[in-house]
Amino acid sequence: MNIEKILIAFDGSENSRRAVAYTAAMAGSGPQRLVTVAAIERPPDRDLFPDDASWKEECAHRVTLIHKALADARDMLLAAGLSPAWVETRFVESCRSPLRESRECSIGTSIALEILRLADEGGYGTVVVGRRGVSKQEEFLFGSVSTKIIQAAKGLAVWVVA
Numbered sequence: 001m002n003i004e005k006i007l008i009a010f011d012g013s014e015n016s017r018r019a020v021a022y023t024a025a026m027a028g029s030g031p032q033r034l035v036t037v038a039a040i041e042r043p044p045d046r047d048l049f050p051d052d053a054s055w056k057e058e059c060a061h062r063v064t065l066i067h068k069a070l071a072d073a074r075d076m077l078l079a080a081g082l083s084p085a086w087v088e089t090r091f092v093e094s095c096r097s098p099l100r101e102s103r104e105c106s107i108g109t110s111i112a113l114e115i116l117r118l119a120d121e122g123g124y125g126t127v128v129v130g131r132r133g134v135s136k137q138e139e140f141l142f143g144s145v146s147t148k149i150i151q152a153a154k155g156l157a158v159w160v161v162a
Helices: 014-027 052-079 111-122 136-142 145-152
Strands: 005-009 034-040 087-092 126-130 157-161
Touching (some): 005 111, 014 052, 014 126, 014 157
């Protein structure tokens, strides 16, 4: 386990922003650690839009918003004292995205498993995730990313920030 590498699962929500703030507080004043803020694209369902043009427009809008949110997260980490050389952002496009340009993509079956895949491939020792504000009934029926990460993580520290 590499305690010098931290992966933050990020979706732009208030809970994921709290996860960034918590990581900044924990890692900002200590020894330098590589901190990566990673977002997995989840395009909206095509069937919710009247035509391809409006669907693509919404996909592009969401991508723009998440890139801005990733930049804000990076700025938060830098403001806490982390070196720019030690802070990264990563955006993993969906294989279903009409805008896809990169070779790597998320097949979209499980955000939790995608995050754990990134952690494993990158040699991260810690995964930080915000706890989604779902009711006990919703969590029982649908699960949550943080719960799935906790259950499936092997050889990792998992910080769940509420």
